[in-house]
Amino acid sequence: MTTQDSNFRSMADLVRGSSLSRLKSLSKRDQIEIQEIQKEPLVFAHWMSFILVSGKALRIIFKTHFMTKAAQFFAAKTYGTDPHKISQEKGLDFAKEFCNLTAGQIKLDLNHNSVIIGASLPGMTRGFDEIFYPQQPGSMKVFWSLKCESEKFDCSANIEILEPFEFKKTEKAADDGEVEYL
Amino acid sequence: MAKILIVDDSESQRTQLRSDLEKGQHSVIEAGNGHEGLDQLSKNPDVSAIICDVNMPGMDGLTMCLKIKQMNSFPNLPIFMLTSEATAEIKKTAKENGVRAWITKPYVAEKLLGALDKVLKK
Numbered sequence: 001m002t003t004q005d006s007n008f009r010s011m012a013d014l015v016r017g018s019s020l021s022r023l024k025s026l027s028k029r030d031q032i033e034i035q036e037i038q039k040e041p042l043v044f045a046h047w048m049s050f051i052l053v054s055g056k057a058l059r060i061i062f063k064t065h066f067m068t069k070a071a072q073f074f075a076a077k078t079y080g081t082d083p084h085k086i087s088q089e090k091g092l093d094f095a096k097e098f099c100n101l102t103a104g105q106i107k108l109d110l111n112h113n114s115v116i117i118g119a120s121l122p123g124m125t126r127g128f129d130e131i132f133y134p135q136q137p138g139s140m141k142v143f144w145s146l147k148c149e150s151e152k153f154d155c156s157a158n159i160e161i162l163e164p165f166e167f168k169k170t171e172k173a174a175d176d177g178e179v180e181y182l
Numbered sequence: 183m184a185k186i187l188i189v190d191d192s193e194s195q196r197t198q199l200r201s202d203l204e205k206g207q208h209s210v211i212e213a214g215n216g217h218e219g220l221d222q223l224s225k226n227p228d229v230s231a232i233i234c235d236v237n238m239p240g241m242d243g244l245t246m247c248l249k250i251k252q253m254n255s256f257p258n259l260p261i262f263m264l265t266s267e268a269t270a271e272i273k274k275t276a277k278e279n280g281v282r283a284w285i286t287k288p289y290v291a292e293k294l295l296g297a298l299d300k301v302l303k304k
Contacts (some may be wrong), residue, residue, distance in 0.1 A: 016274070022288070025289055026194075026288060078194050078275055079194065080201055090197075093193045093194050096206070101266055101288060104265075104266020104268075107268070108268050108286070118235070119266070121237055176286070176289070176290055177294065179262075179285050179296075179297040180283065180284040181283050182284055
């Protein structure tokens with residue numbers, strides 16, 4: 001296996017793992033599980049939130065595809081209320097914050113490997129706009145579901161390795177919320 | 183009980199923070215970006231601490247901190263950055279801009295409230 005193949009595989013694992021851990025912590029739902037999507041649909045769902053993480057070595061577009069009802073379900077415990085009381089606007093904001101936290105986790109793990117990257121602000125658009133994001137030649141696309149009870153967020157990531165790099169998954173879980181005095 | 187200003191573009195993050203801070207007997211005011219944060223601070227000079235995100239549309243958190251530092255009106259106002267950013271370089275800039283503490287998202291309520299209490303007692 002080449003370093004680039006290894007990078008693709010480890011980045012796919014990193015993005016999937018980061019999305020799972022961040023959705024669990026943000027939604028306060030520990031029962032969320034990853035489920036495989038067998039075939040990529042033309043459009044995953046009605047909404048799509050996305051974020052770009054990029055640096056000299058790699059570029060990842062992470063996207064979350066979802067229906068309003070799923071966003072309301074996952075956001076409910078965060079807002080401390082029932083899913084039906086969550087407005088569409090709050091649900092969409094929740095999905096953007098989920099992308100932001102996932103990108104943050106990816107950045108942390110890459111920083112630990114001395115791979116410096118930046119992240120954009122998260123964006124939101126209609127799921128149908130997925131057709132305007134064609135896959136770049138030489139890139140890898142992965143997709144999976146984050147499922148809890150009867151709701152799910154479908155996730156996808158487009159990964160480009162621009163410069164092969166050494167990467168080892170951090171053994172120690174990030175100390176969530178640790179306070180560092182400057 | 184202290185008045186805390188939350189500056190974050192994410193409503194879900196602000197709501198979660200408000201809920202946790204109010205459980206800790208603090209009162210809360212909110213802003214969605216650095217511009218709104220400065221505006222809130224000028225209207226509420228009795229703010230005891232600020233909890234601020236880094237990446238926000240409009241004015242980012244570090245620029246807001248620098249502006250507060252340049253005002254010279256709030257020399258001892260503790261500012262906590264609550265962000266998914268964590269590079270040494272950005273923390274160095276934050277320190278230069280007057281930031282007191284750095285918390286990586288997602289936060290843990292007990293740790294945040296503990297840190298606030300510690301800083302506010304000084």
